[in-house]
Amino acid sequence: MREYVPVVTASFVLQLKRQSVNKLWWFIVTLQPIIFATIGYVLFKESGEENFFSYVVLGVGMIGIWSTSLFSSGLFIEIERFLGTLEVLFGSPAPFELIILGKGLASSSLGVVGLGVTVLYSWAVLRIPLEIARPLLFLVVLILTVFSLTCMGMILGTFFTLARAVRAFLNLLEFPIYILCGLMFPISLLPRWTYPFSIVLSPTWGISAMRKTVTGSIEGLWLDIVIIIVLSLVYLVGARILFREIDIQARKTGQLVFY
Amino acid sequence: MSYKALFTWLEPKTYATSCVLLPLFQILFFATLGRFTGGEETVRYVVIGNSIQIMSVAAIVGSVQVIAQERQEGTLQFVLGTPASRVLMISGRMVMPILDGMVKVFMGFLVGILLFDISVPAECVPQLILVVLMTSFGMVGFGLLVGTLGLIFRDVNLLPNAFYFVLLVLCGVNFPVEKLPVFAQYTSRIFPLTYGTSSVREIIGSGTVALSALFMCVLLGVVYLVLSVVLFRLLEEQAKKYGTLEQV
Numbered sequence: 001m002r003e004y005v006p007v008v009t010a011s012f013v014l015q016l017k018r019q020s021v022n023k024l025w026w027f028i029v030t031l032q033p034i035i036f037a038t039i040g041y042v043l044f045k046e047s048g049e050e051n052f053f054s055y056v057v058l059g060v061g062m063i064g065i066w067s068t069s070l071f072s073s074g075l076f077i078e079i080e081r082f083l084g085t086l087e088v089l090f091g092s093p094a095p096f097e098l099i100i101l102g103k104g105l106a107s108s109s110l111g112v113v114g115l116g117v118t119v120l121y122s123w124a125v126l127r128i129p130l131e132i133a134r135p136l137l138f139l140v141v142l143i144l145t146v147f148s149l150t151c152m153g154m155i156l157g158t159f160f161t162l163a164r165a166v167r168a169f170l171n172l173l174e175f176p177i178y179i180l181c182g183l184m185f186p187i188s189l190l191p192r193w194t195y196p197f198s199i200v201l202s203p204t205w206g207i208s209a210m211r212k213t214v215t216g217s218i219e220g221l222w223l224d225i226v227i228i229i230v231l232s233l234v235y236l237v238g239a240r241i242l243f244r245e246i247d248i249q250a251r252k253t254g255q256l257v258f259y
Numbered sequence: 260m261s262y263k264a265l266f267t268w269l270e271p272k273t274y275a276t277s278c279v280l281l282p283l284f285q286i287l288f289f290a291t292l293g294r295f296t297g298g299e300e301t302v303r304y305v306v307i308g309n310s311i312q313i314m315s316v317a318a319i320v321g322s323v324q325v326i327a328q329e330r331q332e333g334t335l336q337f338v339l340g341t342p343a344s345r346v347l348m349i350s351g352r353m354v355m356p357i358l359d360g361m362v363k364v365f366m367g368f369l370v371g372i373l374l375f376d377i378s379v380p381a382e383c384v385p386q387l388i389l390v391v392l393m394t395s396f397g398m399v400g401f402g403l404l405v406g407t408l409g410l411i412f413r414d415v416n417l418l419p420n421a422f423y424f425v426l427l428v429l430c431g432v433n434f435p436v437e438k439l440p441v442f443a444q445y446t447s448r449i450f451p452l453t454y455g456t457s458s459v460r461e462i463i464g465s466g467t468v469a470l471s472a473l474f475m476c477v478l479l480g481v482v483y484l485v486l487s488v489v490l491f492r493l494l495e496e497q498a499k500k501y502g503t504l505e506q507v
């Protein structure tokens with residue numbers, strides 16, 4: 001187990017470096033949160049809803065983390081293929097899924113920069129009071145949610161590698177997650193038939209738990225945390241199965257670079 | 260035909276995902292946010308605004324593609340080598356983005372009518388088509404200028420992405436322009452979309468068309484088109500003079 005730590009760490013550091021020079025990423029974590037926070041703030045101001053932090057700041061922050069995770073993790077294998085490094089990574093003695101895990105962790109962690117930008121903009125420009133009733137618990141939930149989004153990203157990355165025909169759908173996954181997970185509004189506003197989709201998505205539980213730590217009414221918080229952990233494990237198992245499928249297909253067809 | 264071929268979404272599957280489902284989800288997101296924050300009146304406001312915004316985004320993205328992608332596809336040198344009129348060359352590229360934008364805005368209205376009970380009186384449809392066409396013309400003009408500017412920058416795709424977000428806030432899409440700070444209200448006036456959203460709301464609400472708003476959409480469209488042609492010629496001359504065609 002200990003020999004795997006350097007693999008994940010090296011992959012994590014490389015991805016941090018690579019992503020920090022990506023203009024599109026900077027764009028996602030700076031302009032997007034400012035625009036969404038402004039829209040959310042103006043709309044919420046009219047509504048009489050006073051908990052701007054729970055719905056505007058956290059919601060927009062989570063949107064930034066998800067967008068970063070989606071556009072990075074969903075395309076990890078695709079990008080390696082484009083750079084011509086996929087075969088080298090695949091053939092190395094280090095487990096391929098650990099390399100991808102390191103990259104995924106880096107991307108999701110960098111998504112937190114978007115949350116930071118949202119917090120800063122909301123506090124400095126929109127004058128939204130930033131009060132977290134349970135800061136330590138908030139931090140724990142944030143870390144778990146980021147990890148969970150990494151696991152979701154691993155599933156997406158492997159799925160889009162195997163299913164080329166549906167790769168065009170990657171762009172489509174941004175808004176549906178905002179909606180189904182209730183990032184800026186409660187999911188009770190959605191039709192009942194959407195609930196099964198909402199409950200299998202960990203950001204639904206992540207944002208719910210974060211709101212609880214902000215308001216301090218932590219009833220049901222531990223259930224949210226347990227569900228985030230369970231869903232993360234399920235995503236990891238799913239990703240492992242899909243990685244194995246990629247491995248089998250690659251050896252059987254000899255066409256790894258064409259996936 | 261070359262202008263049509265430069266339109267990225269000719270394949271039905273790609274068009275359906277990028278140009279139909281993606282805008283649909285955007286409308287659903289902002290409509291649900293509107294329902295949570297302000298009720299049915301806000302939903303109506305937001306759905307109408309986003310329907311026109313997706314048309315404007317299509318106009319900008321489509322226009323940027325038909326100009327700036329010449330370089331990416333390696334065809335810019337052939338385009339600049341032809342004796343064809345630059346005015347016709349640039350203005351001809353407005354056709355596909357305008358058609359695409361028109362499809363999107365009416366798709367957005369259809370979503371509003373079917374899912375959010377928004378009523379559009381039948382007698383208003385001709386006026387709506389006129390306003391949407393003029394707004395689309397104005398925004399495509401703006402998009403062509405952005406696309407020509409895109410020839411200067413290496414990372415062209417960031418520009419339409421940036422304007423996608425700017426339009427969401429500045430042009431009265433999700434809330435009235437009057438709620439913005441004064442400097443932002445002035446900035447909003449350079450976008451034909453600002454006049455388009457207010458006109459469409461006026462038509463649906465009272466059945467009247469503000470001719471001044473229509474005039475501004477056309478005027479801005481023409482100004483942006485002229486600026487695009489001038490800039491395009493300037494870049495072309497620079498490229499020929501200094502032998503930097505591939506860097507244009």
